[in-house]
Amino acid sequence: xxxxxxxxxxxxxxxxxxxxxxxxxxxxxxxxxxxxxxxxxxxxxxxxxxxxxxxxxxxxxxxxxxxxxxxxxxxxxxxxxxxxxxxxxxxxxxxxxxxxxxxxxxxxxxxxxxxxxxxxxxxxxxxxxxxxxxxxxxxxxxxxxxxxxxxxxxxxxxxxxxxxxxxxxxxxxxxxxxxxxxxxxxxxxxxxxxxxxxxxxxxxxxxxxx
Numbered sequence: 001x002x003x004x005x006x007x008x009x010x011x012x013x014x015x016x017x018x019x020x021x022x023x024x025x026x027x028x029x030x031x032x033x034x035x036x037x038x039x040x041x042x043x044x045x046x047x048x049x050x051x052x053x054x055x056x057x058x059x060x061x062x063x064x065x066x067x068x069x070x071x072x073x074x075x076x077x078x079x080x081x082x083x084x085x086x087x088x089x090x091x092x093x094x095x096x097x098x099x100x101x102x103x104x105x106x107x108x109x110x111x112x113x114x115x116x117x118x119x120x121x122x123x124x125x126x127x128x129x130x131x132x133x134x135x136x137x138x139x140x141x142x143x144x145x146x147x148x149x150x151x152x153x154x155x156x157x158x159x160x161x162x163x164x165x166x167x168x169x170x171x172x173x174x175x176x177x178x179x180x181x182x183x184x185x186x187x188x189x190x191x192x193x194x195x196x197x198x199x200x201x202x203x204x205x206x207x208x209x210x
Contacts, residue, residue: 003072004113006100010064014105018060022071022113023099030093031076033069035060040085057087071100073115080143080150091135094128 006020017036024030039057047054061067074089082088095117101110117123 003070004100004115006069006071006102006113007066008069008102008109009066010062010104012064013062016105018062019103020060020069021101021103023101024093025097027099030098031071031074033060035062037086039087040083059087078139078143080146081139091132091139094132 010018017034019035020033021029022031037059039059042054044051044054058068058070060069072089073093075091075093076082077085077088077090081090093115095115098113098115099110100113101108103109117128
């Protein structure tokens with residue numbers, strides 16, 4: 001997987017969950033991971049892409065020995081876009097200095113980490129900041145769209161539930177209307193025939209309506 005490779009060694013299995021944080025130059029938390037948070041289980045039967053394209057996140061191990069964790073150089077995705085996946089990635093982080101903080105049974109260990117720009121691309125620091133700002137705006141718009149889409153889905157589900165009971169009543173109403181309309185158009189030549197038509201319009205033979 002692509003990203004920053006972070007190696008750590010555990011002499012023994014810890015009693016508490018192992019946590020790892022990525023902090024920016026100002027000390028703000030960019031990303032937080034915990035060994036007790038499992039990735040979202042994917043049902044390949046419902047997956048719309050080839051299984052080979054499925055990206056399996058690297059998780060923090062608590063077993064004794066040497067381990068490697070990979071931070072994909074991204075912020076966490078907003079909940080509205082993550083779809084209950086705690087490892088969903090958000091926007092890229094800009095080049096700069098970061099700090100990796102690993103906590104094991106209350107002991108916090110830190111190491112510096114530098115994210116360097118692509119040497120093939122010549123951009124100033126302001127350009128990267130503008131890219132991040134634009135990415136954040138796009139992400140915020142995606143959150144609004146995703147939220148509106150979910151709300152619309154809930155409304156459609158509610159309407160579908162209400163329609164289940166309304167369909168039968170609507171069918172009976174339409175059937176009665178057809179009976180009344182047919183009664184009005186009939187030409188009768190006797191009083192007994194007229195009475196039969198009125199009776200039909202009143203609903204005595206609505207069972208014949210399909």
